[in-house]
Amino acid sequence: MKVLDLKCSHDHRFEGWFASTEEFESQLSRKLVACPVCAATDVSRMPSAPRLNLSSSRGDAPPAQHAPTGAQAAAAPEAAALQARALKFMRELIEKTENVGDRFAEEARRIHYNEAPARNIRGVTTPEDAHALLEEGIDVMPLPVPDALKEPLQ
Known part of the structure; x- marks a missing residue:
């Protein structure tokens, strides 16, 4: 592996x-x-540094480490934290919304005009339909959700 x-x-x-x-x-x-x-x-x-499985009789050597430059070392934790927050946000968004798929525009209108129960939804629509929803006073926001987050990670 x-x-x-x-x-x-x-x-x-x-x-x-x-x-x-x-x-x-x-x-x-x-x-x-x-x-x-x-x-x-x-x-x-x-x-990445190779992992060597050596017997303990040879002594324990510290693993080889890639030494980042000063700027990389300072930016790495910040970038990792930002990435983690973005992933957490996207997972929460998926958990707290109903996926209505390509019926998004229709369902958003039904909710707005009280023809369907109020709830948070997500789905897909065309840019033209999204613009029409905004003109009707229906708040929508394009937010791409990576496919990898739509299913449980193994």
């Missing part, structure tokens, strides 16, 4: 587990590797 450090084109960092390096390359070429934050399939492999 290969555990790889990965990064998408939006600089979201994540870990991927693959049967082999060849399997990673195969999945990457078929656009099957996607960022869990933004669903981007433009993913690259990050440098």
Whole structure:
């Protein structure tokens, strides 16, 4: 099993587990590797230190560490915290809304005109329908939800 450090084109960092390096390359070429934050399939492999399983008789050596530059070291915790907050927000959004799919515009109107029970909904609609909803005084906000967050992570 290969555990790889990965990064998408939006600089979201994540870990991927693959049967082999060849399997990673195969999945990457078929656009099957996607960022869990933004669903981007433009993913690259990050440098990582190898893990060596040595017997204890050879002595315990500290693991090799990649030393980030000063700016990277300062930005890494902040970026990771921001990414974690964004993921938490998106998961809460999914938990607290009903997915009405492509019936979004219709259902938003029904709720607005008291033809359906008031509730928080999410779904998909065209830009034209979203604009029409706004003109009718119905508040809508485009918010892309990565496909990876729509299902439980394994």
